[in-house]
Amino acid sequence: AFAEADARHARLVLVHAWQDDPIVPVALWQPLYFPPDLEGAHAAAVEVLDAAVTLAESVAPGVVHERRLCRTPAHVALVEASHDARLVVVGGRERSRHEAGWLGPTPLRVVGRASCPVVAVPTEPSLTGPVVVGVDGSAASTEAVAFAFEEASRTGVELIAVHAFPLTFGGVVIESPRLSELHEEARRELGEGLAGWREKFPDVHVTELVSAEHPVRALRLASETARMLVLGTHGRGALGRMLLGSVVAAVLRIADCPVAVVHPAGADHA
Numbered sequence: 001a002f003a004e005a006d007a008r009h010a011r012l013v014l015v016h017a018w019q020d021d022p023i024v025p026v027a028l029w030q031p032l033y034f035p036p037d038l039e040g041a042h043a044a045a046v047e048v049l050d051a052a053v054t055l056a057e058s059v060a061p062g063v064v065h066e067r068r069l070c071r072t073p074a075h076v077a078l079v080e081a082s083h084d085a086r087l088v089v090v091g092g093r094e095r096s097r098h099e100a101g102w103l104g105p106t107p108l109r110v111v112g113r114a115s116c117p118v119v120a121v122p123t124e125p126s127l128t129g130p131v132v133v134g135v136d137g138s139a140a141s142t143e144a145v146a147f148a149f150e151e152a153s154r155t156g157v158e159l160i161a162v163h164a165f166p167l168t169f170g171g172v173v174i175e176s177p178r179l180s181e182l183h184e185e186a187r188r189e190l191g192e193g194l195a196g197w198r199e200k201f202p203d204v205h206v207t208e209l210v211s212a213e214h215p216v217r218a219l220r221l222a223s224e225t226a227r228m229l230v231l232g233t234h235g236r237g238a239l240g241r242m243l244l245g246s247v248v249a250a251v252l253r254i255a256d257c258p259v260a261v262v263h264p265a266g267a268d269h270a
Helices: 002-008 038-057 074-082 105-113 139-155 176-194 215-222 237-243 246-254
Strands: 012-017 023-027 030-033 065-070 088-091 118-121 131-134 159-164 206-211 228-232 259-262
Touching (some): 002 139, 065 074, 105 118, 131 215, 139 159, 139 176, 159 176, 159 215, 206 215, 215 228, 246 259
Parallel strands (some): 012 065, 131 228, 228 259
């Protein structure tokens, strides 16, 4: 987050949220009440922010920053902070916990409800290489493409645009003639999804990748050595915010690089 704020010449807001949980259920019928240690909890929260500042200032000491303590659930605090933000950065999966992909509830809730793009950063992420963007021709994809071109131009790296379509339909393998047609159609859709952006960002070298793999696998393979993977999500009201889409939710759990999730302009984020 400090590195992004430094590159964007933006102010950084460090948010730490904490809650009181004074009721401990000894049994289903007999909860036990403990008065909360408000002073101790506040002191611990301040220590968390102090440690974050000490660590991050070694990365970008010139970034103007402020601290924000919130006694609310973490996702609520971050979603509220997103209303006047350009970008929200959250922690992603922990490789040491489950290599197959573990993600706590906070990143998914923030990604689904935030009013601005959200970047989920896994532990020990890949921070070099190209920017990868998933393209499917939707409005959400258009916003993701715009974000990806800006990121690639700002960092001076290659942009890999991925459009994937499955080899099966309803569990049945598509016959070869139809597969060829789908491949050509996918190339056309990918070209249309990038139309205009090459001219707007002539400094960005673009590689188009059409894959017959499942979208999750195609994006994972393309982003293994990437500095960032950019995806769009539809944000269709509360249900859309909760479900996000199977591709976005799955990729967030397995990506080795930071994943930026971008909502389409005008999406419902209330």
